[in-house]
Amino acid sequence: MAKVVDLDPTDRALLRALTENARASGASLAASVGIAESTVSLRLRRLQATGVIRRFRIDIDPAAFGATVQALIAVRLVKHARDEIEAFRRTATALPGVLSLFHMAGADDYLLHVVARDSNELREFVLANLTGHPAVSHTETNLIFEHADGDGWEQLLR
Secondary structure, rough: OOOOOOOHHHHHHHHHHHHHHHOOOOHHHHHHHOOOHHHHHHHHHHHHOOOOOOOOOOOOHHHHOOEEEEEEEEEOOOOOOOHHHHHHHHHHEEEEEEEEEEOOOOOOOOOEEEEOOOOOHHHHHHHHHHHHOOOOOEEEEEOOOOOOOOOOHHHHHH
């Protein structure tokens, strides 16, 4: 479990600026937060070292590659032994089209966010990778019509 890190108002302002534009330059961040560019660099390194910033990445539109279908697939496992859970996690994150994997509490054990070019490719994904998997007892596929990012970080960065 991650340790809670004590963040001052400047750290929080930097993180807010990065949630708006993760590619912002050091100079731009320094100007928006009101600190020296060298201080931005030091603080960002510290935020990474403490695990507050886990990684930087881009948001790719799957449709640009012809993947116009997105789904959330709920998965229930046959057993709940730690080794079975870990083995499924390792397998699922490596499957083609899996964007995210969530280990859940409740009726379902995992939720996979998957992209596919069309409904036939999605069907084949489920059949080839999930329904025949010996650790899987049940799946339920829900199509995503629209995905929008929320502003939940605002509450945490106050």
